[in-house]
Amino acid sequence: MPPGGANRETLMSLQDITLAFGSKIIQQNVSFDVRRGSIFAVMGGSGCGKSTILKSMIGLLRPRQGRYLVGGDEYWQGDDAHRVAVNRRFGVLFQSAALWSSLTVGENVALPMQMFTKLDPAAIRRLVELKLGLVDMLHAIDQYPSELSGGMKKRAGLARAMALDPDILFFDEPSAGLDPITSARLDDLIVNLRDGLGATIVIVSHELPSLFAIADDGIFLDAQTRTPIARGAPSWLRDHCDDPQVHAFMHRERPETPSGRTD
Structure with missing residues (x-):
């Protein structure tokens, strides 16, 4: 079996x-x-x-x-x-990471929280830092996707997938x-x-x-x-x-x- x-x-x-x-x-x-x-x-x-x-x-x-x-x-x-x-x-990591090129890494991760929660900006910022810390990407919070390697984009996309604490x-x-x-x-x-x-x-x-x-x-x-x-x-x-x-x-x-x- x-x-x-x-x-x-x-x-x-x-x-x-x-x-x-x-x-x-x-x-x-x-x-x-x-x-x-x-x-x-x-x-x-x-x-x-x-x-x-x-x-x-x-x-x-x-x-x-x-x-x-x-x-x-x-x-x-x-x-x-x-x-x-x-x-x-659900949280989804797309094949290409699908990050918004006009937003920083931190702004990409914050976007689902801004759209689907009533958290204030300070609380969202703390959660963004937490999610990025989980994937070892906190250092890139203010970088844009064009500045990231392929692996870094995947990890940033993963942090965004976890933004709303999906199971x-x-x-x-x-x-x-x-x-x-x-x-x-x-x-x-x-x-x-x-x-x-x-x-x-x-x-x-x-x-x-x-x-x-x-x-x-x-x-x-x-x-x-x-x-x-x-x-x-x-x-x-x-x-x-x-x-x-x-x-x-x-x-x-x-x-x-x-x-x-x-x-």
């Missing part, structure tokens, strides 16, 4: 989800649970629908069919006010474009945030070293069948899953074609 924190409470549940753009099916028959306190990986090759799954989980794409429950409540059954309230539990964090390719050392430091930071803050993390990635290092559960999406074909921690899938597509991905091998030739 693949490990994945089976003894923990289910925080999010996708049940028989189908995602599509017009007549194009992206993924279908998607069902999985995310346990509280886990680091859950959505895996698969390019074009399999990883980021589309993430978009649906943060409320940017309504499924064509199926149910999505957060904390036991149906996400898509309620009105807009219900979804806004649920979204307050669920979503990361879209957090290690993309980073050198191996910076990527490893970001992995350590993600694990420390999970352990220190008790956050639940959903991560979309195809970076194998990061997946093996931090994820304790996950699902593997297949681009050809447009369905999930494996479930479990990435390290477990690497060592125990005998599906040829999963094995090839986890071991960086070329999968065989139906005729027995490699692509």
